[in-house]
Amino acid sequence: xxxxxxxxxxxxxxxxxxxxxxxxxxxxxxxxxxxxxxxxxxxxxxxxxxxxxxxxxxxxxxxxxxxxxxxxxxxxxxxxxxxxxxxxxxxxxxxxxxxxxxxxxxxxxxxxxxxxxxxxxxxxxxxxxxxxxxxxxxxxxxxxxxxxxxxxxxxxxxxxxxxxxxxxxxxxxxxxxxxxxxxxxxxxxxxxxxxxxxxxxxxxxxxxxxxxxxxxxxxxxxxxxxxxxxxxxxxxxxxxxxxxxxxxxxxxxxxxxxxxxxxxxxxxxxxxxxxxxxxxxxxxxxxxxxxxxxxxxxxxxxxxxxxxxxxxxxxxxxxxxxxxxxxxxxxxxxxxxxxxxxxxxxxxxxxxxxxxxxxxxxxxxxxxxxxxxxxxxxxxxxxxxxxxxxxxxxxxxxxxxxxxxxxx
Amino acid sequence: xxxxxxxxxxxxxxxxxxxxxxxxxxxxxxxxxxxxxxxxxxxxxxxxxxxxxxxxxxxxxxxxxxxxxxxxxxxxxxxxxxxxxxxxxxxxxxxxxxxxxxxxxxxxxxxxxxxxxxxxxxxxxxxxxxxxxxxxxxxxxxxxxxxxxxxxxxxxxxxxxxxxxxxxxxxxxxxxxxxxxxxxxxxxxxxxxxxxxxxxxxxxxxxxxxxxxxxxxxxxxxxxxxxxxxxxxxxxxxxxxxxxxxxxxxxxxxxxxxxxxxxxxxxxxxxxxxxxxxxxxxxxxxxxxxxxxxxxxxxxxxxxxxxxxx
Numbered sequence: 001x002x003x004x005x006x007x008x009x010x011x012x013x014x015x016x017x018x019x020x021x022x023x024x025x026x027x028x029x030x031x032x033x034x035x036x037x038x039x040x041x042x043x044x045x046x047x048x049x050x051x052x053x054x055x056x057x058x059x060x061x062x063x064x065x066x067x068x069x070x071x072x073x074x075x076x077x078x079x080x081x082x083x084x085x086x087x088x089x090x091x092x093x094x095x096x097x098x099x100x101x102x103x104x105x106x107x108x109x110x111x112x113x114x115x116x117x118x119x120x121x122x123x124x125x126x127x128x129x130x131x132x133x134x135x136x137x138x139x140x141x142x143x144x145x146x147x148x149x150x151x152x153x154x155x156x157x158x159x160x161x162x163x164x165x166x167x168x169x170x171x172x173x174x175x176x177x178x179x180x181x182x183x184x185x186x187x188x189x190x191x192x193x194x195x196x197x198x199x200x201x202x203x204x205x206x207x208x209x210x211x212x213x214x215x216x217x218x219x220x221x222x223x224x225x226x227x228x229x230x231x232x233x234x235x236x237x238x239x240x241x242x243x244x245x246x247x248x249x250x251x252x253x254x255x256x257x258x259x260x261x262x263x264x265x266x267x268x269x270x271x272x273x274x275x276x277x278x279x280x281x282x283x284x285x286x287x288x289x290x291x292x293x294x295x296x297x298x299x300x301x302x303x304x305x306x307x308x309x310x311x312x313x314x315x316x317x318x319x320x321x322x323x324x325x326x327x328x329x330x331x332x333x334x335x336x337x338x339x340x341x342x343x344x345x346x347x348x349x350x351x352x353x354x355x356x357x358x359x360x361x362x363x364x365x366x367x368x369x370x371x372x373x374x375x376x377x378x379x380x381x382x383x384x385x386x387x388x389x390x391x392x393x394x395x396x397x398x399x400x401x402x403x404x405x406x407x408x
Numbered sequence: 409x410x411x412x413x414x415x416x417x418x419x420x421x422x423x424x425x426x427x428x429x430x431x432x433x434x435x436x437x438x439x440x441x442x443x444x445x446x447x448x449x450x451x452x453x454x455x456x457x458x459x460x461x462x463x464x465x466x467x468x469x470x471x472x473x474x475x476x477x478x479x480x481x482x483x484x485x486x487x488x489x490x491x492x493x494x495x496x497x498x499x500x501x502x503x504x505x506x507x508x509x510x511x512x513x514x515x516x517x518x519x520x521x522x523x524x525x526x527x528x529x530x531x532x533x534x535x536x537x538x539x540x541x542x543x544x545x546x547x548x549x550x551x552x553x554x555x556x557x558x559x560x561x562x563x564x565x566x567x568x569x570x571x572x573x574x575x576x577x578x579x580x581x582x583x584x585x586x587x588x589x590x591x592x593x594x595x596x597x598x599x600x601x602x603x604x605x606x607x608x609x610x611x612x613x614x615x616x617x618x619x620x621x622x623x624x625x626x627x628x629x630x631x632x633x634x635x636x637x638x639x640x641x642x643x644x645x646x647x648x649x650x651x652x653x654x655x656x657x658x659x660x661x662x663x664x665x666x667x668x669x670x671x672x673x674x675x676x677x678x679x680x681x682x683x684x685x686x687x688x689x690x691x692x693x694x695x696x697x698x699x700x701x702x703x704x705x706x707x708x709x710x711x712x713x714x715x716x717x718x
Binding site: 078113120128 | 554579
């Protein structure tokens with residue numbers, strides 16, 4: 001733990017509309033046009049999906065990768081709040097924000113992807129307990145609400161005692177103030193339930209996502225089809241949690257010219273080397289046990305994609321093993337970004353690249369509009385993240401300017 | 409690509425540890441196939457089919473499907489391999505197995521494709537709302553009022569049958585052979601089986617059909633391979649085939665003999681039986697929190713914990 005006290009989280013309150021944000025906004029607008037096209041002409045108009053490839057980029061990236069990379073939320077909550085390692089408190093709020101935004105956009109991405117968007121709440125009415133997808137959907141719905149509840153104290157902290165609604169709405173000031181005080185007292189007593197429930201729900205649906213493809217043994221390539229796929233999805237999501245926190249914190253602190261938080265991030269990834277080690281061991285052990293290494297060098301797209309995916313785990317794992325590389329900001333960033341990309345590739349491998357139905361005459365490649373809509377959703381998350389850290393107490397890294405003025 | 413049950417158990421055992429493995433293998437044994445006891449079925453005799461496409465016409469008519477692009481008696485469509493679509497629930501493909509007739513000409517074999525109406529269907533197990541459902545009479549039925557449009561059924565189906573209305577922006581449906589549910593319920597035959605001029609499709613009680621077909625094969629060993637495709641594939645299907653040529657040369661997949669939902673449902677039900685796994689995990693984590701971070705349970709969350717630490 002660092003010797004100096006870590007400052008409290010505070011709104012950044014910097015200029016919002018920078019050129020970078022304008023670019024984000026342009027991508028969002030463009031993707032939005034394609035979303036309108038999807039609701040005018042159907043999925044067939046904007047996507048390359050067909051009867052043999054019913055799931056595409058939106059499931060692979062927006063849903064599966066989105067859920068995996070939102071694991072920073074529950075893994076940081078676990079280490080800081082459940083295991084009581086308070087030195088990591090500084091990253092719980094940004095990780096919670098990413099998770100909340102991530103799951104919100106998983107829901108939005110799904111609403112675009114399903115044919116009958118308006119029917120999305122139907123699984124709440126018609127329960128089908130045999131369906132893996134039903135379990136995943138239920139957990140995601142409940143967990144998204146848990147995330148919002150976990151996020152509520154941040155909003156309460158920002159506005160409690162200073163509610164000032166504009167114009168005629170000001171007559172509600174007292175009432176809103178009262179609600180915030182009520183929320184504060186209730187949440188204070190019950191938050192531990194939500195924190196633990198968040199971790200349990202995450203474990204359930206992270207593994208559930210891995211079970212989805214187990215119903216299609218003849219379609220998923222044997223390099224990925226294994227009965228322990230749910231366990232691999234769970235362990236890889238847990239392993240990806242802290243690297244994702246390092247990735248987003250480094251990008252955010254660099255973008256907002258804040259202190260780099262290395263005193264929190266470096267020890268945090270010390271845990272990752274064990275978590276990632278467990279995943280790599282399971283993955284390689286599974287390959288040896290089932291003998292699927294015979295497919296490893298057959299030169300197919302699948303085998304190459306598998307090798308890249310494994311290297312994107314093993315190389316950064318060796319990097320994290322080195323105390324020296326872990327202590328440097330840019331090598332730590334490179335290692336963690338590689339892990340994040342490796343997890344994304346793993347999810348795409350399972351849902352897209354490794355998915356080869358025997359009767360398919362052509363293989364699937366996402367269309368321009370599918371890519372544009374996915375880009376739109378990712379940019380929207382980034383946009384809202386920036387909006388939130390600007391006006392809510394999320395980030396706690398001191399600005400570089402203030403550090404220069406009063407060196408500690 | 410096949411995963412044997414023993415294979416899975418080996419891994420599961422190593423993975424979960426002795427206590428939990430006992431639990432899971434008990435649950436494993438508990439997953440019984442869900443086939444209805446006395447369904448109808450059809451047997452297609454591939455040696456009788458001449459590829460006239462009358463069944464396709466009948467299917468189009470009884471299901472009120474839109475008129476097709478090519479005329480339904482146009483045999484040039486057989487030059488390419490087709491799959492069922494949203495407007496054609498059954499299609500015929502032509503295969504050459506390499507068998508020659510007396511004039512040294514390749515003998516074509518025509519294969520009718522439609523939903524196999526699995527006894528223990530993957531689509532119905534996958535369906536998030538139960539919009540797909542195996543009926544007692546054997547039909548795998550689709551209820552569009554429950555459908556969300558997630559297309560997990562298309563992912564799950566080992567025969568790649570369901571077709572999706574991708575160009576409907578708001579109310580797309582999953583389309584596939586209905587086993588002419590209404591006609592069969594009213595005591596009739598499926599449209600295709602009733603229309604076939606060669607009587608290549610035999611409709612009847614599935615159990616009796618299997619017995620009769622076995623006798624038929626035994627009586628004509630020169631005419632048929634000793635195999636009923638669909639008797640055991642994916643736990644059995646309501647539609648079955650007999651042939652003179654090896655099935656793998658006729659576009660049939662070599663599939664495992666256990667029902668497709670076996671592994672997923674076993675995992676799901678052994679983890680979620682009485683919610684023991686989530687509840688146990690919750691208890692363990694609460695215990696750790698009680699021990700390691702008691703102020704979280706006793707006081708305000710995050711905010712105060714953080715202030716204390718500062």
